[in-house]
Amino acid sequence: MTHFNNRRDFLRKLGLSAAAVPFLGNTPSLGFANQGARKQRLVILFTPNGVVPKTFWPDEEGTEFTLKESLSPLEPFKDRSLILHGVCDKLRGDGDSHMRGMGCLLTGSELFPGNIQGGSDTPAGWSSGLSIDQEIKNYLQAKEATHTRFGSLEFGVLIPERADTWTRMVYAGPNRPIAPIDDPYQMFSKMYGEMKDRENIASILDDLQADLRQVRNRLSTDDQRLLDQHATFVREFEKSLQETGDHDIAHAEPELDPGVEHKQENMPTLSRMQIELMVNAFQNDFTRVATLQYTNSVGQARMSWLGIEEGHHTISHEPDDNATAQEQLTKINHWFCEQVALLVKKLAETPEPGGPGSLLDNTLIVWTNELGKGNSHTMDNIPFVLVGGGLDFSMGRSVKLKEVNHNRLLMSLAHGFGHQIETFGNPDYCGGGALSLG
Numbered sequence: 001m002t003h004f005n006n007r008r009d010f011l012r013k014l015g016l017s018a019a020a021v022p023f024l025g026n027t028p029s030l031g032f033a034n035q036g037a038r039k040q041r042l043v044i045l046f047t048p049n050g051v052v053p054k055t056f057w058p059d060e061e062g063t064e065f066t067l068k069e070s071l072s073p074l075e076p077f078k079d080r081s082l083i084l085h086g087v088c089d090k091l092r093g094d095g096d097s098h099m100r101g102m103g104c105l106l107t108g109s110e111l112f113p114g115n116i117q118g119g120s121d122t123p124a125g126w127s128s129g130l131s132i133d134q135e136i137k138n139y140l141q142a143k144e145a146t147h148t149r150f151g152s153l154e155f156g157v158l159i160p161e162r163a164d165t166w167t168r169m170v171y172a173g174p175n176r177p178i179a180p181i182d183d184p185y186q187m188f189s190k191m192y193g194e195m196k197d198r199e200n201i202a203s204i205l206d207d208l209q210a211d212l213r214q215v216r217n218r219l220s221t222d223d224q225r226l227l228d229q230h231a232t233f234v235r236e237f238e239k240s241l242q243e244t245g246d247h248d249i250a251h252a253e254p255e256l257d258p259g260v261e262h263k264q265e266n267m268p269t270l271s272r273m274q275i276e277l278m279v280n281a282f283q284n285d286f287t288r289v290a291t292l293q294y295t296n297s298v299g300q301a302r303m304s305w306l307g308i309e310e311g312h313h314t315i316s317h318e319p320d321d322n323a324t325a326q327e328q329l330t331k332i333n334h335w336f337c338e339q340v341a342l343l344v345k346k347l348a349e350t351p352e353p354g355g356p357g358s359l360l361d362n363t364l365i366v367w368t369n370e371l372g373k374g375n376s377h378t379m380d381n382i383p384f385v386l387v388g389g390g391l392d393f394s395m396g397r398s399v400k401l402k403e404v405n406h407n408r409l410l411m412s413l414a415h416g417f418g419h420q421i422e423t424f425g426n427p428d429y430c431g432g433g434a435l436s437l438g
Helices: 007-014 020-025 069-080 097-103 134-141 184-192 199-201 203-218 222-248 264-283 312-315 323-349 408-417
Strands: 041-046 081-088 111-116 124-127 155-156 289-294 364-367 384-388 399-403
Touching: 041 134, 041 323, 069 081, 069 323, 069 384, 081 408, 097 124, 097 289, 134 199, 134 289, 134 408, 155 184, 155 384, 184 264, 264 289, 264 323, 289 323, 312 323, 323 364, 364 408, 399 408
Parallel strands: 041 289, 041 364, 081 399, 155 289
Antiparallel strands: 081 384, 111 124, 364 384
């Protein structure tokens, strides 16, 4: 099969519309897919306000360990998981712990001075460095073999409308925060082209049917199946749009409302939709790097579907002897872990297009938090739970580290992509080099 460098020229020769590009972008038999090199992927997933250590961390170290209640949804993927206890954010400076925890989490750099006041701490501004996901994105985009349509995609679930240090973890550079897209319809539009309304979305397949039929007989059997999967995804999303429209979803309260037409009690549905979009983006090779941010640092989601009516951050401030609060926080982190497990499951069930294995075999998910524990605001023992095979780390382990600077873990992520950086963020916190996780 002839390889075409210019996709649009090829489509023109077949008499197809440009609207067909997203559906044909990963079909090897048309020469569109990036061939040869393995497609390594990274997902960084954030949830806020720390954890309950006694219900989160395994007691054991090594390959024989027990997942406690907060992490039990990962039991089916225990052998694909790496739980790192002892990773600490030692960066100090301006801003309260929530601000520094969020703004320094992926950058490994201090916050600039600014005018955002957090409690009685010194006011602060944005981070002074770029985040590791963007460092890796830039590395991949610079090479033709790993260049994708979107260098990275930033997903969110119920992000506040305001823009401040508590709401941003991704940075394109110093003072350059990137806002996540927390509207699944907007993300769908970004991935598949601008849509004016739901009627336009619903008509996509109708407009594409002739093009898809025309090109189908030129595809291999595997690519025909992949094309069918893409079409099925759009049909399911169309159905989801119709069902959502029937429920007359409105704005939530201001401090939690991300500015889209969803209430916070719909958080589980929004989460599922964003996860499905992310998996589809990987399946189409739209990107190799993605982030998924749930609410924000100091997030006050009220998870009524768990029987919890009080805000998450408020509960996280309760003392350890408040048994009710500890149980509620454990339920909340269990639910967040269910979202991680859902993403893992969908990746594991999706074959790697044009290659062996599944998407999970080539994807590493990093689930993290801005704090180790909410009521103490510590940035020691920050949760870092890794799942998947994307960077060939040695998985199926519970690891107990001794106050390792998190900059070293960020360096390890870059090294896993072959990007051999010697420091990342503040070099003073990179002593010892990247963590050895192989």
